[in-house]
Amino acid sequence: MHKEGFIDVTGGRVWYQIFDENGGGTPVIILHGGPGSSSYSLQGLKALAKERPVILYDQLGCGKSDRPTDTSLWSIERFVEELAQVRQALKLDEVHILGHSWGTTLAAAYCLTKPSGVKSVIFSSPCLSAPLWEKDQKRNLKKLPLDVQETIKHCEENGTTDSEEFEAAIDVFSKHFVNRMEKQPEWLEQRPSWYRNSEIYNIIWGPSEFTVLGNLKEFDCTSQLKEITCQTLYTCGRFDEATPETTQFYTSLTPHAKFHVFEKSAHMPYIEEPEEFIAVIGDFLQSIDSTILS
Template sequence: MMYQEGLIEVTGGKVWYQKFDENGKGTPLIVLHGGPGSSCFSLQGLRKLSKDRPVILYDQLGCGRSDRPSDNHLWRLERFVEELAQVRGALNLDVVHILGHSWGTTLAAAYALTKPVGIKSIIFSSPCLSAPRWEQDQKRNLKKLPIDVQETIKCCEENGTTDSEEFEAAIEIFSKHFVNRLERKPEWLEKRPPEYRNSEIYNIMWGPSEFTVLGNLKEFDCTPQLKDITCPMLYTCGRFDEATPETTKYYSRLSPNSKFHVFEKSAHMAYIEEPEEYLSVMGDFLKTIDCQ
């Protein structure tokens, strides 16, 4: 496998990227990680798609191995959209597939709505395309948990103690239901350095809690514009996902050229919970589009 990594100059600093290439003839795939404020570390398994096409992952500015500028004005959706265009230009990705996961789908949709040329398809994996709708879904998900967990999360939000140990413990229970349902996480995933996550970006853009959006994404909702994205799209989620099957299917119905798939044994991290199935579904979709 050919492997390349490096830094790309973007607005506000440099971002770190990696490119996997086994000389497959397919259109390159660029992967947008979740967060905001996470990194591409957990998405490393997607490099296996490089047998058919180049696969590019990058840590968004402020995240993972990229620069950590202190200018909080950089943490806006519009700048991340600009960053994606800059990464694409630096790597000469004239024609490209995009796979976004979670917040990465927010970024993918916002970017697509700027009408860039050369987008062959978009995969919305566990999508967040409406902050208000995401918030509503998490409040519904919360009601499926034990009362004491619900009360802890509610009290910590009201009292501003979302950095407390009791809140962390409650979130851990929420995560086991709706984020990653594996009893044992892969060993490599446990080795992710904690500094790869930037909670400051998350707080500025989303807020201190998953369940109430207080950041600058509070009013983000691109559902009225989904009809304007005309390239082929694939919407996926886990059966137990934070990005609920009902909402994900709703987004797909609003999109004129889309398919919909549910990973039956997964929550929010199907690429880790059902890696072989995930790679199969993604790979088949991309190959089908390339053959059209």
């Protein structure tokens, strides 16, 4: 079964999809990255629908959801409120949460409001501290050719992060730390114009990965990770922007959390190693559902 529609949330309507092959397991809701991206690149996660309903939605201002012009809507607090509204509208009394990248920031902030019925949370390539993320990207940058480093530094200092020169340098960074595939899947190459909303990214994060200037600048929930008491899985790619060292550090702060590294991936293991990703996530979710049933 595939169902889609719109849900009213604070500020507008968000577009959602439900994939369900009558697997009977607890539903999993997917939180996409960005901020300002969409669920487009995560469509492959519908493979989990053999065992449970899979819910994808585009956050407000993103993808196929409404694009209001009120910039005060772009805060983590409102996105947390939105997730609660989506859960309520779809009657997701019990749910697993899978967040990717910025989606993990959202998942953590949401879980720390102590909502009921969250059976587990999966932090895929997590960003749970903006200062730590910034530090890791500056470290990653030093692994690149000197001219690429200098271009990125120069463009940031001069406010020319919208230049072709900066784009070319970012492409090099991305081939190392975002998606290492030699040839991208055709559907990913052909992603539609509504795939991203850079305004949201700029307001929440800033003009680039390397220096956080947006309203998330001070975000750091590491001291609260001990409060996440549901079953937790952290994953990242071996060459991820979300470095294995930092991801393991988050794992160590979370009670009874599990940790997995996708050895051939950077930041998009669900595209770089899709079968492995589905197997690891599927096994984790099944282990929790079977424990609940028994």
